[in-house]
Amino acid sequence: MSRNLLGLIESRQAQVAVVGCGYVGLPLALTLWRAGFRVLAVDIDRQKVAALRACRPYVWGVEEPELKQALDSGDFVPTEYADxxxxxxxxxxxxxxxxxxxxxxxxxxxxxxxxxxxxHLRRGQLVVLESTTYPGTTEEVLRPILERSGLVAGRDFYLAYAPHRYDPGSEGRRIGDIPRVVGEGGEASLEVAAAFYETFTPQVVRVSNTQTAEAVKMLENIFRAVNIALVNELKEVFLKLGVDTYEAIEAAATKPFGFMKFLPGPGFGGHCVPVDPFYVAWRAKQVGVECDFV
Ligand SMILES: NC(=O)c1ccc[n+]([C@@H]2O[C@H](COP(=O)([O-])OP(=O)(O)OC[C@H]3O[C@@H](n4cnc5c(N)ncnc54)[C@H](O)[C@@H]3O)[C@@H](O)[C@H]2O)c1
Incomplete structure (x- = not known):
């Protein structure tokens, strides 16, 4: 089974559907088109599909000239749900x-x-979840629903979790510049999923299963949330104590181990960072652990 799909991936003849073309999906879809794949950009929101067809990008990082080029090529096709x-x-x-x-x-x-x-699932397809979620989602939620098709993950189709890493607002770091973590949700899936991500990222980090890959994403985002909250709180304290927080941070950042620089700011927003601690705390409670810190 894997030889066929690997061949299609290596020769860029594989057709890729990106389902959910928002902040994450749309730049990803264009990155894949740039990498040489035929891409279907799928969204449930008809207005977004219409905007794409009319070459009106609606998220940061997607520019009209590139979208036009992609549409004109015939290999970038915005669509609503379609078989x-x-x-x-x-x-x-x-x-x-x-x-x-x-x-x-x-x-x-x-x-x-x-x-x-x-x-619609058919043999030999690769399905990858990129959304941010708690450890266990791919295995316990996604896999059982997909297997209602009668096909089995790892035997008939490939399943993986590869958390999206995106640095919105950063001009210098685009999707294709960022290493990706991939965990498999069925035997032989890792080889195929890793081969796919290697076509458009500098490095693929393989982990043993989807739960671990999901945990990686939670770890990254909660680490960020905690450190932003910490430095913002310390700034309030330092201000009252007459200490220049930035000077203190710059000096602390000279320590070559055990410190990572975070700067005070307006806090955190967006889709992931404020939400993810709740995902972990909810999941922890299910397995009998009360999170005090998260
Ligand atoms: N925004 C970020 O910087 C970022 C970074 C990393 C990971 N993520 C994660 O990626 C996922 C998507 O985030 P986003 O920021 O792109 O969200 P978004 O809301 O911008 O985009 C989601 C898209 O999915 C579409 N959609 C909703 N329900 C659908 C359905 N049933 N079928 C098809 N399309 C549907 C929406 O119309 C929307 O266009 C989330 O899990 C988020 O936590 C986001």
Whole structure:
């Protein structure tokens, strides 16, 4: 099974569907087009699909000239849910993973999409979840829904989790410049998923399973959240004590070990960093651990 898909990936003949074309999915879809793949940019929001078709980009980092070039090539196709998209050789899920009104993970977009995919899944496809989520999601939520198709992950199709890493606002660091972590959700999936990510990233870091890859993403984002909160709080204290926080940080940053520089700012926002601690705390509670710190 893997020889066919590996061949299609290596020769760039694989068709890739990016499902969920928001801040993450749209730049990713264009990165893949640039890497030589035919890309279907799939979104449930008809206005976004119409905007793409009319060459009106709506997220940071996607410029009109490049979008026009991609559309004109015929190998970048914006679309609503379509059977053809679900049948693509590679399907990447870049769906929202917000919290509900009780601060509980809301995976409804992922579940709905998985059900749609399961109806069309075929042998030899690679499905990768890129959304940020708690450890266990791919194995316990995504895999069982996809396997309702009658196909088995690792035997009939490949399944992986590869957390998206994105540095919005950073001109110098684009998606294709950032190493990616990949964990497999079924035998033989790692080889195929890693081969795919190697076509457009500088380094693929293989981890043993999807739970570990999901944990990596939580670790990265919660590390960031904690350190931003810490430096902002210390700034308030230092201000009252007549200490220049920036001078203190610069001096501390000369320590060659055990310190990482974070600068005070307006706090954190966006899709991931404020949400992820709740994902981990919720999951921890399920397995009987109360998080005091997170
Ligand atoms: N924004 C970031 O910087 C960033 C970085 C890393 C990871 N992430 C993670 O990536 C995921 C996506 O984040 P985002 O910022 O791109 O979100 P977004 O809201 O900008 O984009 C999500 C897209 O999915 C579409 N969508 C919603 N439900 C859908 C469905 N059922 N089927 C198809 N499309 C659907 C929406 O219309 C939207 O265009 C989240 O899990 C987020 O935590 C975000």
């Amino acid at each position: 053809e998209a679900a049948k693509s050789d590679v399907v990447l899920l870049c769906l929202p993973t917000p919290l509900d009104e009780n601060n509980i993970p809301d995976l409804s977009a992922l579940r709905e999409t998985a059900e749609w995919l399961a109806q």
